[in-house]
Amino acid sequence: MQNAAASTPKFRRLEADFRRQRLIDATVKCIAEHGYAATSVRQICSKADVSPGLLRHYFTGKSDLILQAYAQLIDKFSTELKSALDDHSVENQDEKDDPRNKLKVFVNTCFNGTMQEETTLSVMLAFWSELRLDPMMQSNAKSLCSGYHQQLVDVISDVALNEGNQDEVDPSLVALALAALVDGLWLQMCINRSTFSINDARLACFGLLDGFLFCGTNEQWLQVRAAGRLDQH
Amino acid sequence: MQNAAASTPKFRRLEADFRRQRLIDATVKCIAEHGYAATSVRQICSKADVSPGLLRHYFTGKSDLILQAYAQLIDKFSTELKSALDDHSVENQDEKDDPRNKLKVFVNTCFNGTMQEETTLSVMLAFWSELRLDPMMQSNAKSLCSGYHQQLVDVISDVALNEGNQDEVDPSLVALALAALVDGLWLQMCINRSTFSINDARLACFGLLDGFLFCGTNEQWLQVRAAGRLDQH
DNA sequence: GAAATAATTTTACAACTGTAAAATAAGCCT
DNA sequence: AGGCTTATTTTACAGTTGTAAAATTATTTC
Known part of the structure; x- marks a missing residue:
């Protein structure tokens, strides 16, 4: 009634x-x-x-809903990454195309936007743990991961080539290390949230790149790095 | 009957x-x-x-059992780590005390024994994801993590001091980066198992340490590294 | 305003959950 | 051999789970 x-x-x-x-x-x-x-x-x-x-x-059911929630989570980050990489607010086209700069933008985006929200991180972690059991989720994840992993490899190759280090740098190893470091930092932000800052996370990533890509040979990068160190305090 | x-x-x-x-x-x-x-x-x-x-x-109940399973998982790795660090089969006492060597042993242990078993890794991941919700688990985890994190910081400080780099190296940042990289690699071994080898994982860790600790100043380490590169093929 | 449509709620159900307590029976002691 | 202890199984239960289908009712259409 x-x-x-x-x-x-x-x-x-x-x-x-x-x-x-x-x-x-x-x-x-x-x-x-x-x-x-x-x-x-x-x-x-x-x-x-x-x-x-x-x-x-x-x-169709609970698992369908969860699957779509996962897809959306992934998509949000993927979109943020894309839009950060071709951000038109950057005036200088040369700087935008500089592979070093692309790496910097990648790292920064990993610890900005969605990926610094506690909710996003903990849900992402929950999904990671279920990923192994759900083939549907796996294919969702692959569409993101394998895509941006290859992109990472390419950018790193470019850096090495630009700076004449192509013989010393193993791009796929560096990409693996960077991706794993980012994942690990996300994980730790979930579990030990208070023990370090977002800036520490960024510094860790830049430090890793410095080492693998021989920052010593790149003066511009050294300046960026020095600036980062100052920001820390 | x-x-x-x-x-x-x-x-x-x-x-x-x-x-x-x-x-x-x-x-x-x-x-x-x-x-x-x-x-x-x-x-x-x-x-x-x-x-x-x-x-x-x-x-006492299901959650008690699960808690003890988690404690045991952590304990197993912790024990492996301890016994690897004071392994008496190493003849040379000087080499054993060398902090560079300690780091090497740490990294190797992270990808040997329990931690290379698929079961251990996926269960660890599952626990990570529940950690946030269970205070009991959290205190279990802290007993391991905070312990070995501080140890890592100390060893890294020693390396920097030994090699006169104490002004350039930030031990707690390096420890954070190494711990996160290891976690991230474990994570990826769970999810993308086939895309890289255990040796890649080790190389990634050594590479990170190389960079953060300025391997260029340490010839012995360069040799170990070169040997590692050869192993890869 | 009445009928048609379909978004939303309600009710129903069989399977499963963790736990509690009672019933059974294996192994030890005398 | 018989009794005692207690490890193990059995049964019971109240609550929850995901899903299915039927019952409502808000909105649109005529």
């Missing part, structure tokens, strides 16, 4: 995309708050201010 | 420690196989060839 004239309706019918997004957001929040294992359909729907039955009106 | 004379008994009473260990092992296997979220009491007990009720005879 619906109430008389002036009463508020029991619910409102909203646009499909809006509801879908609300459910996805609620999923991420639940995983961040209670962990992957303790996240249930009823919990998600309650956080989305929606009855439990609605989930299956917009998604 | 128990069967006639020559029949096998329904079960055997075993030593407490043995049963406890079997349950712990089963827990680790379950988490490795089906993930943290999907690991149930009945599953664990079935893998330990034991009826579900027995769990609560040896542990």
